Amino acid sequence: MHDAWKQTFTRRLFIASTGVAIASLALAGCSGAGNAAGGSADKTTIRFLYATGDETWNSTVDALVKDFNEHSDTTTVKLDPLPAGSDYATALKTVDATGKWPAIVDMRDTLTYVKAGKLAPIPSEVTDLLQPDAFAPAADGNVYTTPYSALNGEIGINIVYDKDYFKKHDLSVPKTYDDFISLMKKIKSNGDVPLATAAAEVWPSDQLWKPLAAPTFAEYADKGGFWNAVVNGDASIADLRAPLEELQDITDNYVLQGWQSTADAQTTTLLVNKQAVMATSSAGLGRLMDISKVDPKFNAGMFIVPAKDGKIYVLKNSVVGDTAGGLAxxxxxxxxxxxxxxxxxxxxxxxxxxxANLMQKSGWLNPNIKKSDEVKLNESIPGAADYFALLKNPNLVWYENSPELPTFSAFNTFFRQARIEMQDEQTTIDQTIDKSQKELENQVAAAG
Structure with missing residues (x-):
């Protein structure tokens, strides 16, 4: 396993409100120097645009900026948070339309903005601090993004559960997908709700979907990834029928009602208040930290839904390409x-x-720096041992699936919404497949 994945954290795909983005930037203005932007007359003030997420990520960013500002003699960093509400990639387009880019930007659709000349190369004095696998140059040889968290792939897309409930009812962490279904049946037979999930925003729909689709995606890992295979005509969205059927079955039979209007952060409350025994997550260790803040005595555990063959298929983080996130x-x-x-x-x-130590203390796993052996991992959070153990699981299988379609983020938003409508029985699986295939073909045609 590469060094860049030894520390663990999957940062979930955070989202942002377009309308609030405009208002925030209009009030904040462009990053500038001196007290014109609210900083000291002797300091340069820059702005950091980032996607808000769970409480752990938000508090981590606040702590980092506060610590930096207290110790820097030359710089004041002001935060430009984009609150939850819509797709973050769409919000970035709004930022671009205003013509007011902050200095540091939490990126999506990276190559699109590189080609448009919106990003500056990151110098070696920054990249030299990172492990070699934690970043990569674009086609022109320049590095445009560096990671905001440990590159452990999608380990954070998992199931958080009530360990005390499992112990009381003699339940075990599932070793296969069939075991997972049997587990939910047993919980339901006890008169309890097996699983809480969220769809008040579209991105949390990935939390249950991606583990189900991962085995199919992994089949195309050596062929450029599933989505590139679809674009090239070597696969189609119809190949996702089986995981879509599994998704529908779980939603119909085991998910807590009201998921359509549930925000992702609310699943913590649902779990702690015993309204469900398990909950989907993409916040990794951060979700465990959130739970411990709400109820320090809650005995949380964590596992990833395995495939039928018992393997745990996990997407690698892309460090370059349009799907790569990072700071720019x-x-x-x-x-x-x-x-x-x-x-x-x-x-x-x-x-x-x-x-890095401040991130760990806040419940966030730091990016993969060269001096990682000097960082103190936070193992005090209930459930953290399960999280760290996932990277050592002998059944872990890494795969790649990095779309090259420049407008993939727009299609991904469409596909998420289509799945939600299917789960809500507004459409059938056939209709979901058909309209998603047509939308992707339209995106390909538009991209030329």
Whole structure:
């Protein structure tokens, strides 16, 4: 296993409100120097645009920026948070439309913005702090994003559960997909709700879907990934029928009612309040931290839904490409020498041992820095042992599935919504497959 995946964290795909994005940027203005942006007259003020998420991520960002600002003699970082409400990739398009890019940006659709000249190269004095597998250059040889968390793939897309309930009812963590279904049947036979999930925003729909679809996706790992195979005509969305049927079956029979209007963060409350025995998650260790804050005595555990063959298929993080996330420096800020210097200073802090230890203390797993052996892992959170053990699971299988379609994020939003409508029985599986296939073909045609 590559070094870049030895520390664990999957940062869930955070989302943002387009309308709030416009309002936030209009009030905050472009990143600037001096007290014009609210900083000290002797410091350069830069802005950090990021997608808000669970309480752990939000508090981690706040703690990092506060610590940096207290110790920097040259720079003040101001936060531009984009609250939950819509697709974050769409919100970035709104940011681009305003023409007011902050200095540091939490990126989506990276290559699209690289080609548009919106991002500046990240210098080696930043990348030299990271493990070699934690970043990669674009086609022009420049690095445009560096990670905001440990690159452990989608280990964080998993099931959090009530260990005390499992012990009381003599239940075990499932070793196969069939075991998972049997487990939910047993919980239901006890008169309890097996699983809580959320769809108040579209992105949490991935939390149950991706483990179900992973075995199919993994079949195309050596062929450029499933989505590239669909674009090339070597596969189709009809090949996802089996996991779509599994998704529908679980929703119909085992999921807590009201999931359509449940926000992702609310699943923590549903779990702690015993309204469900298990809950989907994409926040990894952060979700465990959230639970411990709500109820320090709650005995949480964590597992990933295995495939029928007992393997645990986990998507690798892409460090380059349109689907790659990460922190970037905007080209707008790079035109100002002071803002560029301050941006580099902040990124160098972000990849320091001090920042890594602060992230760990906050319940966030830090990016893969070269000095990772100096970082103290946070093993105090209930359930953390399960989380760290996932990377050592002998049944773990890594696969790749990095779409090259420039507008894939737009299709992905469409596909998520289509699945939600299917789960809500507004449409059939056949209709979901047909309209999703047509939408992808339209996106391919539009991309030329």
């Amino acid at each position: 420096i905007s080209s707008q800020a790079a035109k100002n020498k002071k803002e560029l210097a301050s941006s580099i200073e902040f990124l160098k802090y972000f990849y320091s041992v001090d920042a």
